[in-house]
Amino acid sequence: MATLSQAEAAKALKALSDGDKTALIKIARAYAARTCYGHEDLLQEAICRVLSGARAWPRDVPALAFLAGVMRSIAWEWRSPPQGEAPDAADPRSGEGGAIAAIDIGKIVALFDDDPVAQKIVIGMMEGARGQELQDLCGLSKTEYESKRTKIRRRIEKLSQ
Amino acid sequence: MTDEISQEVLRRSEALHRLAEALSEDILNTPPETLLAEVAEDHGNRRTYATTFNRMLSRTLRQSTVQDILDWARRSGAQVLFNASVWKPLVASVGILLVGVITGDLYLRSHHDEPLQKIASVPVGSNPWMEPSGDRGRRESRARTAEPSGSLLSPSAIASRPELQPNAPDVAAPAGAAGDAGPKSVRTVTVRSEPAQRAGASSAAAPPPGAAAAPQAVAAAPRPLAEPLNPGPAQAMAGLAAASGAGNASSNSNTLSFSWPLRGRVIAGFGPVAGSLRNDGIDVAVPEGTDIHAADDGLVVYAGNDVKGYGNLLLVRHGNGFVTAYAHASRLLVTQGDTVTRGQVIAKSGQTGHANEPQLHFEIRKGTVPVDPTQYLSPG
Numbered sequence A: 001m002a003t004l005s006q007a008e009a010a011k012a013l014k015a016l017s018d019g020d021k022t023a024l025i026k027i028a029r030a031y032a033a034r035t036c037y038g039h040e041d042l043l044q045e046a047i048c049r050v051l052s053g054a055r056a057w058p059r060d061v062p063a064l065a066f067l068a069g070v071m072r073s074i075a076w077e078w079r080s081p082p083q084g085e086a087p088d089a090a091d092p093r094s095g096e097g098g099a100i101a102a103i104d105i106g107k108i109v110a111l112f113d114d115d116p117v118a119q120k121i122v123i124g125m126m127e128g129a130r131g132q133e134l135q136d137l138c139g140l141s142k143t144e145y146e147s148k149r150t151k152i153r154r155r156i157e158k159l160s161q
Numbered sequence B: 001m002t003d004e005i006s007q008e009v010l011r012r013s014e015a016l017h018r019l020a021e022a023l024s025e026d027i028l029n030t031p032p033e034t035l036l037a038e039v040a041e042d043h044g045n046r047r048t049y050a051t052t053f054n055r056m057l058s059r060t061l062r063q064s065t066v067q068d069i070l071d072w073a074r075r076s077g078a079q080v081l082f083n084a085s086v087w088k089p090l091v092a093s094v095g096i097l098l099v100g101v102i103t104g105d106l107y108l109r110s111h112h113d114e115p116l117q118k119i120a121s122v123p124v125g126s127n128p129w130m131e132p133s134g135d136r137g138r139r140e141s142r143a144r145t146a147e148p149s150g151s152l153l154s155p156s157a158i159a160s161r162p163e164l165q166p167n168a169p170d171v172a173a174p175a176g177a178a179g180d181a182g183p184k185s186v187r188t189v190t191v192r193s194e195p196a197q198r199a200g201a202s203s204a205a206a207p208p209p210g211a212a213a214a215p216q217a218v219a220a221a222p223r224p225l226a227e228p229l230n231p232g233p234a235q236a237m238a239g240l241a242a243a244s245g246a247g248n249a250s251s252n253s254n255t256l257s258f259s260w261p262l263r264g265r266v267i268a269g270f271g272p273v274a275g276s277l278r279n280d281g282i283d284v285a286v287p288e289g290t291d292i293h294a295a296d297d298g299l300v301v302y303a304g305n306d307v308k309g310y311g312n313l314l315l316v317r318h319g320n321g322f323v324t325a326y327a328h329a330s331r332l333l334v335t336q337g338d339t340v341t342r343g344q345v346i347a348k349s350g351q352t353g354h355a356n357e358p359q360l361h362f363e364i365r366k367g368t369v370p371v372d373p374t375q376y377l378s379p380g
Helices: A006-014 A018-032 A039-052 A063-077 A096-101 A105-110 A116-127 A131-138 A142-160 B002-029 B032-043 B048-117 B136-144 B155-159 B233-246
Strands: B265-268 B271-273 B277-279 B282-285 B291-293 B298-304 B312-317 B322-329 B345-348 B359-366 B369-371
Touching: A006 A039, A006 B048, A018 A039, A018 A063, A018 A142, A018 B002, A018 B032, A018 B048, A039 A063, A039 B048, A063 B002, A105 A116, A105 A142, A105 B002, A116 A131, A116 A142, A116 B002, A131 A142, A142 B002, A142 B032, B032 B048, B312 B345, B322 B345
Parallel strands: none
Antiparallel strands: B265 B282, B271 B277, B282 B359, B291 B345, B298 B312, B312 B322, B322 B359, B359 B369
């Protein structure tokens, strides 16, 4: 499998568009909310692993998708216990990320008490359902589903801000 | 109960992670312009996240570069240490070897010169002369040590000594003997402890020209040598005793006088010569085959040509600790152990060894100290 060299990876990162950079920050925020770390820590760790060669970057994988996958992997390593399992105060990781991690599943679900469909979709997402499956589950068209999904993302983003 | 809580925690953690994955997918599927608009809506500047990303990327790249440098330095350092671990023992071994060689050489040199100080107590050696005449470098080195026989005179000092002047008269005028050329050979004479047995003709008594001129009385009881000079010590001692007893005609410590071994032109006087060398005797130019006479009664303690540069060499031990040397001879007419009488023909002059012309190199030593032969040679 052909992979980018470290120099090529650095060059590719520098060449990202503002939209790609914005997307990466947003993805980092989404994953970091589940960890004890901030979104910049998560994104920086992902880039470090790429530049150091710890994570090989296949040439045929777009930068956005690749970096999102790296951050997902790291976030899983860094996952913090949800609320009720308070992080150790002595843990240096406790801090900004700790507050973010305090977001509880219940709180997220409660965000959509005013929109039972969106709430249903959120619960389905937590269960691992995706795309067409959720669309079918809620009886939505593709456009309606995408609209609900964006609504959900925006509310959660604002919650973690 | 604890297990139930753990399972619940894990389940909820996984649920949050799956939710983040779903949000991430949504972000990836959202057009960039929409995302930028959302940022503008939230923060008032659509490039806020891009700026944050740029700042973070720059920081990360710097750290990565620094880390690369540190890694390179670490690897280089490890390589250097590895190389040092390989080469250090080798270099240390070579160094120790060199130090050993140098130390050993200095030790041998210091112990090599030591016997020169004690002509009568030379340990058994292989060379009748401690310092071969051909070894100029060693001679120079020895001269620089300022040992009694090693002091040097400048050419001007030579000029101040009449007996060393190039145009000095023949040996018949001992104090003024000189040649028309500069020093041709420089020697240091030391009797070895084990002279080689050399075949040679027996002595033939024929008084030298100057021998009959001033025969001197020998002390009634010549001082015996403190130690045997040569290997064959018993024989040498016996011979020396005989020589001392029989050769009591010439000298005591106060009136000691040697006769000139031959008549000729002195081409090199005693003492320092140019080039930081010194001549421990005198060189007398004579035709090849000229008779060489014993300077005084004595015992032949060495007859041979084992010393490089001296050619055929005779060493004769006399009373009162004197030794005379006769070098560059073409033939030796006596052998080790022979007793000789003053004026006896003991050799024929020649050009053996390091000699540029037929000549006799003649030395007189008092103990270990070479003395100026012209001061001990009887006039006439």
